[in-house]
Amino acid sequence: MAEPGLAATQFGGGAVTLAHKKLMRKGLAMFAALIALVIVLFPVYAILVGSFETTTTLFSGNYYWLPHDPTLANYTAVFNEQTGHIVTSLIVGVGTALLALVVAVPAAYALSKYRLRVTVILVSALIIAQIVPSIVLATSLFIVFHWVHLLNTYPGLILADGTYAIPFAILVLRAFFFGLPNELLYAAKADGATEWQTFRLVVIPLGRSAIVTVAVFAFLAGWGDFIFALTVLNGSGIEPITLGIYTYLGNYSTDWGAVMAAAAVALIPAGVLLVVAQRYIASGLTAGAVKG
């Protein structure tokens, strides 16, 4: 079975079966990949199909694999009830991304290009921070925020959501900055640039792709956050879409059509980013794993 290509050219007789075998293997791999994709993507498919179904269909006690009697009623309902929540989620997502950049980009630069004794301690702290479960932070932050009047505010929620993004962002950016050629930094300083100018005019432009990756992830973290929305908001006023979906879940009578349409809306940023920023997402997914 070794080197089917070689065998095929050398031994004319065996060529048909070997080529045949190779084709079969490809076909089998394709089939297996197709099954895997169907299973992995089915829940997302079900959201999209469900979001167009009528309440009658959804409560018929029968699952329809293909759209049955499609309607836009769920989306009309969601846009009537959830537009404010969508805007809230956008503000929180953008806010989390901005916070992550402001905190992480300079820190990552300092931790990669300056030799400081504190680097070991800070990088260790960042690695450990990634381990801390959000519920631990949420419980304390609820009371701390109560005390400093950040409960039920955008800054409070964004500061809490930053815990998902900031340690990750610093570690990813730091790994990236290691690769920046020092010559450019020397050159800038030799030309009389201050530390800040070097950072702003050399490091940031060169780090653009990693900065975009980190911003995309921070946005998705803020957009998709549920646990902090559930704890540091008290349900009046500020309410992101994740919380909106959760409150749609009644104990006995869930309006599944509305839930599915709201869920579909919640998928939009990830979908858009998957299309326009796919390379950033793929690199970010693996970048988190001890690389730098």
Next chain:
Amino acid sequence: MNTEVETDPTPARSQAATASHGAGGRPTEPPRRMSARRKERLAAWLFLTPAIAYLLFAFALPIVYNVLLSFENVTPATLSHFFSPWAGFSNYSFILNDPTSREAIVRTLLFTVGSLAGQFVIGFALALLFTTTFPGRTFARSLIIVPWLVPLIVSGVIFKFLFQFQGGAINQLLMDVGLASKPIDWLDDPQISFWTILIANIWLGIPFFTMLLYSALQDIPEEIKEAAAIDGAGVWQRLRLVIIPMILPVIEVTFLLGFVFTVKVFDLVIGLTGGGPANATQLITTWSYNLSFQVFSFGEGAALNNVLLVLAMICAPIYLWLSRDSLRRSSGVAR
């Protein structure tokens, strides 16, 4: 990749830098001006200030305060104060004697082990699949990460929809292909619901395991796989004796991160079962949420949080050890 080599700026370069400062008309040792070195140091600390402030406020303070809370008797009446009456170890003894808390701790462990096993087997199989060439491979690989981009609460909610007793896709499929004669009560049968959250969570982790293991498999030189094949190693032997040992470091990292991720799972279970039926799917996270935010026993919730924190921190030394090379590294221009 000049990162390792240039840990020290060459003497010529630093002299050039000092010289240029000198050429700019600055005296070398003015009493009131900072030296270049001190300036760099100050700049580094200023660059680090936001991050240090953030880490102290959003991580250190809540963790320390959580320890404090776990020794206090927090009631809705005392919530508006930063400190509540001292309670000694009573919150911890509550946790140890409360059957739901104890079950949640054991269940979290089972859930973690089960999830990691399932995610590894499926993720590894898919990673191997993606190393073979077939039409549409790149497309399939880019789509496999989709579940990982879905907000976790949305995943929980959609699984609740799919696992419904009546009209749920999963029961319908099982009955249509003859694997079940009657619908399974995935969500309301306490004997079954643990499997429901486990299946959903395994699904959730597949992209992560697949991507990490796939990137490791790709790094194995083709010659090594071919050499093993020529030496007559079968598929299973190649896997066990060549491939797995070669990617073992990545497998370790993947399990480590998978563990960290799984002990934290919250949104998925809240959306899917809400910890029910009859607390049969409460994990440490969901039960802690319940204690703190539903019955307002923040002290008990904090005590359970600390159990979770200790559990999660088991892997901190391993994580740090695996990252040991990057901890001290700097490729800097500054001293």
